[in-house]
Amino acid sequence: MDNIIECNNLTHYYGNRCIYKDLNFEVKRGSILGLLGKNGTGKTTTINILNGYLKPTAGNCKIFGENSQRLSADTKRRIGFLLEGHIQYGFMNVTQIEKFFKPFYPGWKSDAYFELMNKLKIAPRQKISTMSCGQRSQVALGLILAQDPELMILDDFSMGLDPGYRRLFIEYLKEWASSQNKTIFTTSHIIQDMEILIDDCMIMDYGKLLISMPTQEFLNSFREFKCTVDKNNIELEKNNLIRNYEVQHGKLSIYSFGKQDEITQYINNLGINHGDITESKLSLEDAFIGLTGKY
Amino acid sequence: MNYLLYRKEWIKTRWALAALALLSIIIIVNVWITVNHDLRFVNAPRYWNAVVFEGYQFYGRWMRYIPFVAGIVIAIVQFVPEQYQKRLKITLHLPMRENRILLSMLSFGIVMLTAIFFILTALLTILSIIYFPVNIVWAALSTVLPWMLGGYAAYGILSMIITEPVWRYRIPQIILLAGVVYCFSFGYAYKIYNNILLTITIMAIALLMSLIYSGNRFKRGEM
Numbered sequence: 001m002d003n004i005i006e007c008n009n010l011t012h013y014y015g016n017r018c019i020y021k022d023l024n025f026e027v028k029r030g031s032i033l034g035l036l037g038k039n040g041t042g043k044t045t046t047i048n049i050l051n052g053y054l055k056p057t058a059g060n061c062k063i064f065g066e067n068s069q070r071l072s073a074d075t076k077r078r079i080g081f082l083l084e085g086h087i088q089y090g091f092m093n094v095t096q097i098e099k100f101f102k103p104f105y106p107g108w109k110s111d112a113y114f115e116l117m118n119k120l121k122i123a124p125r126q127k128i129s130t131m132s133c134g135q136r137s138q139v140a141l142g143l144i145l146a147q148d149p150e151l152m153i154l155d156d157f158s159m160g161l162d163p164g165y166r167r168l169f170i171e172y173l174k175e176w177a178s179s180q181n182k183t184i185f186t187t188s189h190i191i192q193d194m195e196i197l198i199d200d201c202m203i204m205d206y207g208k209l210l211i212s213m214p215t216q217e218f219l220n221s222f223r224e225f226k227c228t229v230d231k232n233n234i235e236l237e238k239n240n241l242i243r244n245y246e247v248q249h250g251k252l253s254i255y256s257f258g259k260q261d262e263i264t265q266y267i268n269n270l271g272i273n274h275g276d277i278t279e280s281k282l283s284l285e286d287a288f289i290g291l292t293g294k295y
Numbered sequence: 296m297n298y299l300l301y302r303k304e305w306i307k308t309r310w311a312l313a314a315l316a317l318l319s320i321i322i323i324v325n326v327w328i329t330v331n332h333d334l335r336f337v338n339a340p341r342y343w344n345a346v347v348f349e350g351y352q353f354y355g356r357w358m359r360y361i362p363f364v365a366g367i368v369i370a371i372v373q374f375v376p377e378q379y380q381k382r383l384k385i386t387l388h389l390p391m392r393e394n395r396i397l398l399s400m401l402s403f404g405i406v407m408l409t410a411i412f413f414i415l416t417a418l419l420t421i422l423s424i425i426y427f428p429v430n431i432v433w434a435a436l437s438t439v440l441p442w443m444l445g446g447y448a449a450y451g452i453l454s455m456i457i458t459e460p461v462w463r464y465r466i467p468q469i470i471l472l473a474g475v476v477y478c479f480s481f482g483y484a485y486k487i488y489n490n491i492l493l494t495i496t497i498m499a500i501a502l503l504m505s506l507i508y509s510g511n512r513f514k515r516g517e518m
Contacts, residue, residue, distance in 0.1 A: 014518065053384055054516030069515075077390035087380045091307045100303055104296065104390050 004029050004151050004183045005050065010059035012045055018207050019045050022059070025202060025212055030181040032174075034198035034215070036191065036288055041204040043187040044084060047155045050185065051081055063151065077105060080149035084156045086140040090129030094122055094139065098146070105147045113146040116172070133160035141169055145176055152177075154186040158193050166190065170197050191285035201284070205292055210243075215284065222287045225254045225263045228275035241266060244291055255290035296391055297399045303386075304373060304403040311372040315365050315411050322361055323418035326354045330426055347431060354419060358439065359480050362446025365411045369404050370453035378457050387514055397510040401503065404450055412443045441488035444499040445479025451503035459509040460517050468509075475502065 005027040012019040019042040027033045037043050048054035050061055052068045061068040066075050089097055094117055102108045117124070120138050122131070128139060137157070144152060152173075158166045170193055177184050188194050194201070195215070202212040211218060222243075229252045236245050236254070241262060244255040252274065254263055260279050267274055282290060330353050333342045345351035352358075377383040377400075386400075387393050419439065423432040452472045459465050479495065488495060 048516055051384070051388065053387075053514065073390040073392060076388055079388075081385075081388050083381070083384055085380065087382055087385065089303065089307075089376075089382060089385065091376055092303070096306060100299060103299055 002028055005061065005063050005185060007046075007049075007061040008059055010046075010049065010061060011057050012042065012049070012054075013057045020204065020207055020209065023209055025209070027183060027185055027200075029183055030177075031200055032177055032184040032186070032198045033200045033202065034194040035185070035187045035202050035204065036194060037187075037204035038206075038292055039189075041206055043204065044155060047153060047185075047187060050153055051079075078150045080144035080147050080152040082140055082144060082152070082154040082157055085159055086133065086137040086157075088128050088136060088140050088143070090127070093125050093127045095124045097128065097139065097143065101143055101147065107148045109146045109148050112148070113142040116142040116145070134162060134165040137161055137165055137169060141172060145172065148180075150182060152182065152184045152186075154184065154188075156187050156189060158188045158190040166193055173197060191288050192283070195284035203288060203291055210291055219282065219284060219287060221257050222282060222291070223256060223258075223260075224280045224282055224286070224290055225256060225260065225277050226280065227252055227267075227277040230273045234272060236270070244293055246293070253290075255287075296389075297402075300386075300389075300396065300399040301403050304400060307376055308369065308372045308407065311368055312407055312411070315368055316414055318364075319361060319411055319415045320418065322357055323415065323422060326358070326419075327422050329353075329355065330422065334426065346427060352435070352438070353427070354422075354435065354439075358415075358419075359442050361415060362408075362412060362439075362443045363449050363476055363480065365408055366446035366448070366450035367453055369407055370450045370457060373400065373404055374454050374457040383458065383510075383513060387510075393510070393514055394507060397507055401451075401454065401506050404454065405447065405503065408446060408450055412446065415439070415443075437489055437492075438487065441479055441492065441495055444495055445475060448475045448479060448499040448502040451499075451505050455505035455509040458506060458513055460513045464509075464512075 003026040005025075007023060007025050010023040011021045023046075035043050035046060045054060049056050050063065050068050052071055055069060063071065064075050064078060066072060071079075089100075092100065098110065098113050102110065116138055120135060122135055122138070126135075128136060131139065137160075154173075157169060157173075161169065173184065174197055176182060184197075186194075186198070198215050200213065201215045201218060203210045228250055229247065230250070232247050232250065234247050234252060236242050238244065241256055241258045242254055243257065246253050252267075252272075254267075256263060258266075260277060264277055267277075333353075342351075346353050377386060386396060389396060391399075416436065416439065419435060420432060423435050427435075449472060452468060452475055456465050456468045456472065459468060479499075
């Protein structure tokens, strides 16, 4: 089976509010897919549906070919799940929690867990509820790595972590996934982290999916075109060419998958007086903001 | 895998269980001291007459509420940490059927409640046998039994309330809890529940299962 996750015509409403409608996507074995979006665009909703903790209004998700609402014990064993905020059993200590999870997973790798604990000098009897968010994140990561699942689903793994812990987390994940052809589905608000980690990205906006493609392809084809204009009240129609734009202090920025001459021709056709158009490549964070807007 | 879930539940609840066991012992010791005192220093024949012929309950009113307190405390220490930050998601993600996980957690609570009730019953029996005839011992035990059934029911309902994902659904459930505590504890006279013992036993078992209802609602992400 090539696709580990398949979501078909996924639709979800909270009351009358549409989170998304007819969302389709799949995650291939061995890929790391990042789901990006502003707050409230449905990232955690999607994670919850994938894990079977939320019944979608319509459509379905399949993980390893099973409906995510009715995952068997064997399939759950193949999925590592990280809750937002690195939540774990706070009433257990480092050793107790490892002992608890170990028998559930035949391929459990205690070394992976204790190596991480030793590296961070976490005492074996330290209670999880007394740990900092960074330490807790490493316990959660260590447990998932020890579980050695085929698929990891991570909900905002960078939440509350300082840059050092974030980098450590990403390096471990990247190494784990690439060396063993594992699959990761993740969300995060820290887009710089995602740029290092993910192979494919999906960017969501309110009620819809904006793009779904390999990250490198997105970064190679999505551009910012800038020029000076003589007024600030320019309004452009958003379409396949003009994905987004903003005008500030006499400067027009257009975000597009198009070529420079297409943009120039488009602006000229609208009769807008403008200066020289410059084209810039974008980081993933800039491209994300360019595509979705600042607010 | 049930033993693993039992271990987790034990780590979570052991201090509360120890406190409940201690409380049970203190209550019975207090009853013991009171009975001993009343027999020796008040008026032994009159006291004996009150217990044997007038239905005076020598174990006092506190005994009535201990099973409910035990049920409520165990439900809180067992399920609040699971509901806090939605940790129940971690538990339900364990490679077992969700209902089996919920039933394991429930059975742990039942076993622990039974252990507390065993301490209470054993000590009460010993105390009763020392001072009173066997028919009074049976009368005392059959009066206490419905309160214990109420303790199980209260445990089941409060587990459901804590696990319930939608606040507005908790309101009728809280009313149900208050009703159950009232129904299972209003009878104070000896053997008052004897004619309906089977009915309230079935009720208690049914109410114990209510966790499955809210656990499944939690699993489906009801909002």
